Amino acid sequence: MEWLAGPLHEAGFRVVALDHHGNNFVDGYEPEGFLHVWERPRDVSFVLDVLAREQPLGPVGVAGFSLGGYTAAALAGVRVDPRLVWAVMTGAVPLPEIPEFPGALEALRKKYPLDESLRPALDSAGADFSDPRVRAVFQVAPGVGGLVTRESLETVQVPVGIRWGGADTVNPYEVDTRPYLDHIPTASGRSAGPDVRHEDFFLPEPAHSAVRARVGGEAAAFFEQHLA
Structure with missing residues (x-):
């Protein structure tokens, strides 16, 4: 995520990148880290609590790529629909293949019984994880847009900037x-390019090497405007 953190740091922001449990290169992968996405905004709020004990935070912005894009939006009030989550878990709604963790859903089913005993845990997916400290959100190729509720999208009040790849087949x-773009009243955005893929934001040698630097710079400019 240096392409995003670097320009923000150079613009004078204090920048923190999170390793979410079960979904990072340090500790390895767990299926919950990819499928229990509603746990991710809680991680961010926890980190903000820790940082606030060290020194005043000032205005807070959250930027995220892929699942991080959903995470950022959830901190502004976007919620997933537990009914759709249940449908995905049961196979009623197909889950697209996750490139970083093929077979994530099967791995989750091996850990937990797929019966009504699981439903209360999944119901928490629809909770409100907004954090009033978050004043602006920037999403890059965001995920989970098909599982969020339109009602929650319409409640977002902070500025939201969005970038996406025109050739993205993952999200x-x-x-x-x-x-996100159509139903968040404060959202604006544009394509990063018609041929830009999801992979171009994280491969060591992407086909469109200039895209990350450009989008990182646009994120920095967005936060300079809205967090000044």
Whole structure:
């Protein structure tokens, strides 16, 4: 995430990047880290609590790529629909393949019984994880757009900037980005390029090497405008 953290740091922001449990290169992967996405905004609020004990935070912005894009939006009030989460878990709604963790859903089913005893835990997915300290959000190729509720999208009041790849097949525009862009009243955004793929934001040698630097600079400019 240096392409995003670097420009923010150079613009004078205090920048923190999170390793979410079960979804990072340090500790390895667990299926919950990819599928229990509603736990991620709680991680951010926890880190903000820790940082606030060290020194005053000032205005807070959250930027995120892919699942991080959902995480950022959840901190502004966006909620997932527990009914859709249950449908995904049971296979009623197909889950697109996760490149970093193929077979994540099968791995989750091996750990937990897929019966009504699981439903109360999944109901917490629809809780409000907004954090009043968050004043602006920047999403890059955001995920989970197909699982969030339109009602919650319409409640977002902080500025939201969005960028996406026109050739993204992991988080396609129509499924994952468009709900945020169309239904968050404060959202604005544009494509990072018609040929830009999801992978171009994280591969060591992406096909479009300049895209990350450009989007990172746009994120910094967005936060300079809205967190000044």
